[in-house]
Amino acid sequence: MTILTTVLGVVALLILTASLIYTFKVGKLVSERKANYDTQINEKVQEHPYARNPIFLAYLIAGVLSLSYIFYLAFTITR
Structure with missing residues (x-):
């Protein structure tokens, strides 16, 4: 070294x-x-902590949009 x-x-x-x-x-x-x-967390958030978390929702939406764009490009680009 x-x-x-x-x-x-x-x-x-x-x-x-x-x-x-x-x-x-x-x-x-x-x-x-x-x-x-x-403070106390809202009962609706306690019941569904992942569905009410905006970070997880942002990751989910970004993943779906990315996969949609990839499949769109895969099927529309011709060689």
């Missing part, structure tokens, strides 16, 4: 370690805040 590769490896390891420590600190802070400020 060259010196540059070793230095870049050490820098990457330091960044990963610092990121892991920061993530744990933020997680602890969020859990402390959640214990103090969290």
